[in-house]
Amino acid sequence: MTSSPAPRPRAERFARELAELKIPDPATARAALWLRLGGLLMAVGLVLGAVAFPLAHGTDNSLAQGDALAVGLGGIAAAVVGAALFLRYSLTGFLRFWLARQSYDLDLLGERLTTTLPTHPLPEGDPHHGVPRTDPAPR
Numbered sequence: 001m002t003s004s005p006a007p008r009p010r011a012e013r014f015a016r017e018l019a020e021l022k023i024p025d026p027a028t029a030r031a032a033l034w035l036r037l038g039g040l041l042m043a044v045g046l047v048l049g050a051v052a053f054p055l056a057h058g059t060d061n062s063l064a065q066g067d068a069l070a071v072g073l074g075g076i077a078a079a080v081v082g083a084a085l086f087l088r089y090s091l092t093g094f095l096r097f098w099l100a101r102q103s104y105d106l107d108l109l110g111e112r113l114t115t116t117l118p119t120h121p122l123p124e125g126d127p128h129h130g131v132p133r134t135d136p137a138p139r
Contacts, residue, residue, distance in 0.1 A: 041082025048075025
């Protein structure tokens with residue numbers, strides 16, 4: 001088995017070049033703000049829902065019960081919106097990392113494939129582009 005080229009120096013060079021640019025990402029602070037806001041809305045929604053229950057059950061006045069139910073429904077809506085914001089901005093960070101990793105891996109694969117392909121011209125009509133088949137499936 002042939003050893004693959006070490007991707008370490010290239011990744012280090014890329015990180016060093018990014019650090020030399022010293023360009024702050026303006027969306028990072030905004031994403032962190034929306035992430036915190038989503039978490040806060042979730043917590044506030046849960047607290048409002050928990051407070052509305054005893055308020056609605058603690059009185060026989062239907063007007064007070066209606067107000068408590070409105071507060072509870074507002075809390076549920078705040079919790080749902082907060083959860084959506086939190087999930088969206090949490091996944092954004094993860095998917096950015098995943099996309100960068102995929103891009104790096106595909107670039108590495110492309111470099112590895114270009115170094116292993118034959119340099120002579122392939123015969124006309126070669127369906128496998130010079131790569132031998134290794135699977136035992138019948139043709």
